[in-house]
Amino acid sequence: MNFPIQFELFGQLYHWHYIFELLAFFIGVRLYYFLKKGIADPISDENRLWIMLGAMLGALIGSRVIAVLEDPLALSNLSFDVLYQSKTIVGGLLGGLFGVELIKKVIGVNTASGDIYVIPIIVALFIGRIGCFSMGIDEPVYGVPTSFFMGMDLGDGIKRHPVALYEMIYMLLLLLLFYSIRKKQMLNGDRFKLFMVLYFLYRFLIEFIKPYHPLFLNLSSIHWSALFIFLYYYKFINRILKKRFL
Template sequence: MFLSFSIPYEPILFGIKINMHLILEYLAFFIGFQYYRFLRKKSSDLISSTNRLSIIIGAIFGALFLSRFVAFFENPVLHYNQGWLSILNNKTIMGGLFGGLLGVELIKKYIGEKTSSGDLFTLPIIVGLIIGRLGCFLTGTNEFTYGIVTNTFLGMYLGDEYLRHPIALYEIVFLIFLLAFLKNLIKKNTLENGMLFKIFMISYFIFRFFIEFLKPNAFLFLELSSIQYLCLICVLYYYKTILQGIQYAGKKLHLL
């Protein structure tokens, strides 16, 4: 017999309903941090322990602020009517990632650290995202991480009477392929310092820009959501890296 369950998945343990999203979110942080510690022990980190700690603190505060700021504008009318508690509780990983990036850059300028610091965090972040998105999938329509109604074969029942795009699963599949791709680049050892994190951010934000069209978003203007505007900002932030990648690809095609 196969184990069957419905979405949202809320198992009962000792008479208590278990919030799987919350558990997997904490698990994502724990496993991601342990993975980071493992990679740091294996690598020759060019950044001192003191500066690395300052960078982590900058990332945390930047992520806390922007994750809630961007989440508010996903549906500002709804969140405003729900009150301050809802505003403080709502967050988005997109704001967290970009806010963490800005927090890190500000701290690095303050302490005078010029070495790229993102590569060591890249794989742990992806692993954490995969675990967290599994929690989003199991939560179904109880949280705003589900897709629009669809009649395609991809549709799933996520907690209401409609077949919807399981965008959390789409993201998990994308992240698994991205993780494998980046680990392959690491094996080749041809990337300059800092490039691994840049490739992750560019790839993930471009993916999220397009996947947002499959969410029942509250669009601000020009039929784009707050997260999609953040994705465009991120692409502009890394425009030099993107141009370098295009030029490099063009040279490779020319040689072929």
């Protein structure tokens, strides 16, 4: 397999990455509406639209901010084009979280709203990572050189950790987990909190096998984003751990 994986159209080569990005968004949204049909949503359709708008705007900003902080040395050469082209899922989820909480305060919604988005987000992440994997080292979702049996030549002649592939596998595991607990009685909002904690835990750990740039205390912006999420959800984490071990 040669990276990046491209397809030819009218004599020109194109990356699959953009196709899978569009598919991830389209399928994620369609899956959300499909799942929404089977539940009695305590939040009105109008408020759901406002919440989704807050999530999208927050994700748009957050994905860019955290992405540019991944390389602090490049901040001196920051431009609008660089800011627009830079994006990371971690920042998108973090910014989306803030966008949702802000818009909910504005429209007066106090009900947890994230559970219904968990499965669509997982599926969208899986599809999107197919595109990232197809880019090889042309997309910064690859690992350091390794002799691990899953190491792959992603386009530079060096066997590296295929981080995008690892995340696809992790998304499948999360999908199985949330399917297995679909009938389990949980507090409203706990499924989304569980997803956020588990996803950011993965991103915190996997960052150590990526060629990252330290932001502060030898930790990257991804590390600090994950630590923030752990702090933000510390009550939930503490409650779940007590219930599990006591």
